Amino acid sequence: GENVEQHPSTLSVQEGDSAVIKCTYSDSASNYFPWYKQELGKGPQLIIDIRSNVGEKKDQRIAVTLNKTAKHFSLHITETQPEDSAVYFCAARRSGSGGYQKVTFGTGTKLQVIP
Amino acid sequence: DAGVIQSPRHEVTEMGQEVTLRCKPISGHDYLFWYRQTMMRGLELLIYFNNNVPIDDSGMPEDRFSAKMPNASFSTLKIQPSEPRDSAVYFCASMRGGGGELFFGEGSRLTVL
Numbered sequence: 001g002e003n004v005e006q007h008p009s010t011l012s013v014q015e016g017d018s019a020v021i022k023c024t025y026s027d028s029a030s031n032y033f034p035w036y037k038q039e040l041g042k043g044p045q046l047i048i049d050i051r052s053n054v055g056e057k058k059d060q061r062i063a064v065t066l067n068k069t070a071k072h073f074s075l076h077i078t079e080t081q082p083e084d085s086a087v088y089f090c091a092a093r094r095s096g097s098g099g100y101q102k103v104t105f106g107t108g109t110k111l112q113v114i115p
Numbered sequence: 116d117a118g119v120i121q122s123p124r125h126e127v128t129e130m131g132q133e134v135t136l137r138c139k140p141i142s143g144h145d146y147l148f149w150y151r152q153t154m155m156r157g158l159e160l161l162i163y164f165n166n167n168v169p170i171d172d173s174g175m176p177e178d179r180f181s182a183k184m185p186n187a188s189f190s191t192l193k194i195q196p197s198e199p200r201d202s203a204v205y206f207c208a209s210m211r212g213g214g215g216e217l218f219f220g221e222g223s224r225l226t227v228l
Binding site: 041106 | 119158165170206218220
């Protein structure tokens with residue numbers, strides 16, 4: 001089955017700096033890569049996703065990149081703010097016809113933005 | 116939309132007691148998932164339903180765990196008897212279609228003494 005590895009497990013940055021979280025996956029058939037943000041005491045929430053037909057996607061201060069050949073993808077947060085402090089999970093899934101395919105989550109990165 | 120609603124938010128019980136966690140998915144979502152989150156194992160998928168039918172329960176750790184979905188707007192996860200190692204945060208999530216976004220509830224934090 002799919003295996004998703006995520007690094008680092010913890011990350012501290014100064015407010016205004018950038019943060020980068022990296023993930024690798026094992027199943028070359030995976031073609032959908034969502035990122036979730038989990039704030040303290042809450043459930044994970046989708047913040048951005050990327051499909052395998054594109055290499056990069058941006059949404060304001062957040063961007064994701066995907067390298068299918070190397071089977072790795074990354075989350076980039078620019079101009080970090082204290083409210084970005086949370087645990088971030090990457091995930092991978094096959095997506096296509098035939099119904100649901102299991103999402104495999106990474107182990108999470110605890111991001112702390114220091115004011 | 117109200118989102119995925121879980122209850123109780125916190126549950127403290129003693130070993131051997133029965134625990135029932137409840138979930139109301141987002142209206143119109145045909146997939147429902149139960150996850151368990153611990154520091155050691157991260158997010159684990161326990162079971163998921165499609166149109167109220169259990170599809171994959173391979174993540175259910177033991178026979179002490181059971182889940183039901185009697186209708187499209189309600190699901191339960193039951194642990195009987197509970198053990199201290201069951202202490203975790205249990206999340207319910209729902210999805211529309213097989214390729215949609217997962218929407219998580221706020222979780223039920225279970226502590227078994």
